[in-house]
Amino acid sequence: MTGQIEQEVKRETGTGTDLWRVIVSPIVWAVHFLFCYVYGAVYCAKAGRDASLAGPTVIIIGATVVALVLIGLSTLHLWKVRGRSLTDDDFEYEHNTPEERHRFLSHVALMLCVLSAVAVLYVAIPMLYLTSCR
Amino acid sequence: MVLPAVGASLLLAGCTFEQSALHPAGRDAQELSGLTWFMFAGAVVVWAIVMGVTVYAVLGRKRRRTERFADLFILGGGVAFPTVGLAILLVYGLSLLPNWTSAQAPGLRVHVQAEQYWWRFAYELPDGSRVETANELHLPNDVTAEFVLTSTDVIHSFWIPALGGKMDLIPGRTNLLRLTPTKAGTYRGVCAEFCGPSHTFMAFPVVVHDADGYASWLAAEQAPATSGSELFAASGCAACHTIRGVAETGKVGPDLTHFGRRSTIGAATLVNTRENLLAWLADPQRIKPGAAMPGFASLPETDRAAIADYLMGLK
Numbered sequence: 447m448t449g450q451i452e453q454e455v456k457r458e459t460g461t462g463t464d465l466w467r468v469i470v471s472p473i474v475w476a477v478h479f480l481f482c483y484v485y486g487a488v489y490c491a492k493a494g495r496d497a498s499l500a501g502p503t504v505i506i507i508g509a510t511v512v513a514l515v516l517i518g519l520s521t522l523h524l525w526k527v528r529g530r531s532l533t534d535d536d537f538e539y540e541h542n543t544p545e546e547r548h549r550f551l552s553h554v555a556l557m558l559c560v561l562s563a564v565a566v567l568y569v570a571i572p573m574l575y576l577t578s579c580r
Numbered sequence: 581m582v583l584p585a586v587g588a589s590l591l592l593a594g595c596t597f598e599q600s601a602l603h604p605a606g607r608d609a610q611e612l613s614g615l616t617w618f619m620f621a622g623a624v625v626v627w628a629i630v631m632g633v634t635v636y637a638v639l640g641r642k643r644r645r646t647e648r649f650a651d652l653f654i655l656g657g658g659v660a661f662p663t664v665g666l667a668i669l670l671v672y673g674l675s676l677l678p679n680w681t682s683a684q685a686p687g688l689r690v691h692v693q694a695e696q697y698w699w700r701f702a703y704e705l706p707d708g709s710r711v712e713t714a715n716e717l718h719l720p721n722d723v724t725a726e727f728v729l730t731s732t733d734v735i736h737s738f739w740i741p742a743l744g745g746k747m748d749l750i751p752g753r754t755n756l757l758r759l760t761p762t763k764a765g766t767y768r769g770v771c772a773e774f775c776g777p778s779h780t781f782m783a784f785p786v787v788v789h790d791a792d793g794y795a796s797w798l799a800a801e802q803a804p805a806t807s808g809s810e811l812f813a814a815s816g817c818a819a820c821h822t823i824r825g826v827a828e829t830g831k832v833g834p835d836l837t838h839f840g841r842r843s844t845i846g847a848a849t850l851v852n853t854r855e856n857l858l859a860w861l862a863d864p865q866r867i868k869p870g871a872a873m874p875g876f877a878s879l880p881e882t883d884r885a886a887i888a889d890y891l892m893g894l895k
């Protein structure tokens with residue numbers, strides 16, 4: 447009970463999210479994307495057409511897990527700030543108050559987390575199907 | 581009258597499907613057409629659902645929905661459905677990726693060099709030597725052929741829709757593509773990457789033979805030309821064209837050793853008839869803008885006719 451009140455108070459005072467929180471998950475996505483492609487390109491440029499991709503597959507799966515954990519942490523944090531409903535009937539964004547700004551930003555950021563997580567998975571899936579550098 | 585091969589093939593396409601990815605005659609094309617039909621069926625289903633929901637939203641009973649329903653509807657239809665749907669397509673597509681390695685030797689290797697606006701084909705023989713030809717591809721049925729793809733000028737793309745997917749030819753790079761025809765017949769390959777004003781006139785017939793038919797084609801192609809021509813050399817043609825056994829220094833234009841056996845002129849631009857050949861010799865630019873062959877309208881008409889007869893006779 448006290449936890450809930452605390453949260454409610456935190457909302458009223460308008461802390462919770464900032465711009466950094468909004469872009470952190472897309473940044474994780476971008477870094478993961480660049481890592482996968484640059485690492486794959488460098489590996490294959492050095493190893494040649496016929497090289498097996500077993501090693502890089504493990505590393506890229508590892509990078510994907512790390513990226514998903516980071517996005518997951520961000521999601522968890524935002525979930526606490528954002529509120530209850532996706533369509534947000536319980537709240538009207540009509541006043542230019544800190545609370546509304548923060549909740550709106552967290553809402554956007556949460557969506558970006560979902561998008562980034564899906565994108566990270568899509569970047570990683572091809573790796574499961576590639577067997578050689580060809 | 582100049583009868584363009586393009587026009588002729590359009591007319592024929594109605595019944596022969598020589599350039600159709602949906603009438604596969606090769607292993608890859610078979611798999612790809614499966615993917616195409618799968619996507620088409622999926623698109624029909626998605627379309628029907630979206631239209632159904634739209635019609636229901638407009639005409640259906642107006643009943644107040646809970647917020648929870650709205651959340652689930654958006655999550656399910658807007659997030660889960662596209663994510664899973666696209667993942668299925670991605671995995672289907674990825675499962676079709678070729679996964680051969682160099683250790684699995686192909687049954688045949690053809691070196692393909694694209695130039696504005698024609699194709700150099702060189703068949704690699706078991707001893708490593710090559711048989712040069714151009715603008716018409718012959719393949720044995722049920723044999724995996726490896727195409728070694730390069731370009732000398734700009735990026736082109738090598739595509740035989742009836743046999744499989746396409747692959748770019750990039751200056752300074754060598755790309756490898758393997759195709760396995762599964763049905764004898766005549767198909768059409770094209771350049772599938774815009775490469776200049778005559779890009780559309782950069783195609784080639786593809787003839788898939790049974791094993792015997794291919795062997796006799798290759799043996800004949802390998803043989804040097806049986807007759808020479810004074811005029812061919814005197815008119816300057818030999819500076820650019822090779823006719824093996826007659827004039828072997830010209831490397832700028834297509835090899836003409838067995839030109840009389842080809843079914844087209846200028847990379848499937850014209851049907852190979854005497855009339856069309858005369859028109860080509862007089863003014864290739866008019867037929868194929870930007871082609872790197874000069875016109876020979878300045879030659880006496882009798883000379884052009886004699887050269888045309890000579891070339892048509894190179895069987």
Ligand SMILES: [Cu+2]
Pocket residue numbers: 694697735736737771772773774775779782
């Ligand atoms: Cu081209």
